[in-house]
Amino acid sequence: MTRHVVGPDGTLRDTSGAEVTAQVIESTRLHVPHLAPxxxxxxxxxxxxxxxxxxxxxxxxxxxxxxxxxxxQMQIMDGTRPRAFCPQxxxxxxxxxxxxxxxxxxxxxxTPSDRNYGTYNATMMLDDGTAYTAxxxxxxxxxxxxxxxxxxxxxxxxxxxxxxPENGQKVKIAVIIGQALMGKKVKYFRR
Numbered sequence: 001m002t003r004h005v006v007g008p009d010g011t012l013r014d015t016s017g018a019e020v021t022a023q024v025i026e027s028t029r030l031h032v033p034h035l036a037p038x039x040x041x042x043x044x045x046x047x048x049x050x051x052x053x054x055x056x057x058x059x060x061x062x063x064x065x066x067x068x069x070x071x072x073q074m075q076i077m078d079g080t081r082p083r084a085f086c087p088q089x090x091x092x093x094x095x096x097x098x099x100x101x102x103x104x105x106x107x108x109x110x111t112p113s114d115r116n117y118g119t120y121n122a123t124m125m126l127d128d129g130t131a132y133t134a135x136x137x138x139x140x141x142x143x144x145x146x147x148x149x150x151x152x153x154x155x156x157x158x159x160x161x162x163x164x165p166e167n168g169q170k171v172k173i174a175v176i177i178g179q180a181l182m183g184k185k186v187k188y189f190r191r
Contacts, residue, residue: 003031006061010085024075027058027083034094035060039148042103044174050084050181051150053141054100058083059158060091060134066073089160096159097136103168108176109168110186111135116157117176130161138180152180 004012004020012020012030035056042050048138054058062076062083075082099106099121106119133154135148141153179186 003029003083006030006032006085008087008090008092010072010090022074024077027062027076028079030058032056032061032077032090034092035096037145038097039145039150040100040103042155042173042177044177046174050152050177052138052152052154052177053143053145053150054097054154054156056093056096056156057158058158060096063087063089073115081099092161093159095132096134096156097161099132100154100156104173107165108171108173109166110171111166111168117171118166118168119163120162122164125164126161129163131164131179132159133162133164133166134159138176140180140183152177164171 002014004014006012012022014020037053037055040052040054042052044050058076058078062078063086065075065082065084070084073084076085077083099119102121103119105121107122108117108119111118116135118133118135120133122131125131135158135178136154136156138152138154140151142151144150176186
């Protein structure tokens with residue numbers, strides 16, 4: 001399958017560098033170089049090291065497609081959900097791998113949806129009370145990527161600026177990694 005490279009302005013280019021135009025395109029056919037899959041190594045408090053395959057959803061650089069607002073723009077299909085290129089999310093996502101690389105130092109919380117985790121760097125809060133926040137799942141997933149063995153898969157479902165602190169249950173990286181290695185998830189306790 002031919003993949004097209006997404007530029008910072010939302011343009012698509014094929015492998016020869018020629019611009020690609022489409023009204024509708026599957027997100028799986030697109031490549032964002034700074035959000036390419038990679039392996040992240042996390043050092044845990046007791047000295048253990050865990051390799052984690054990191055992959056990113058198109059929600060990190062797109063937003064919900066609104067036919068009125070996005071008339072004439074390409075629809076980027078995430079399964080059956082249409083999305084639109086978002087220059088603000090794309091620009092912010094340039095630092096996303098760095099945010100994930102500092103997971104042990106960041107604020108982590110289990111979201112009330114009981115589906116995923118949120119993380120942000122509390123030292124990088126904006127004056128409006130928002131922080132660039134990544135929402136991700138973490139599951140057992142043994143394999144090899146670029147010659148590196150990994151035990152977990154961290155899938156970034158979305159990333160954007162959010163008001164902080166958000167409702168959620170604080171959690172430590174060692175806890176979520178430990179649970180994921182056992183095929184479990186941290187339970188959210190409703191208050």
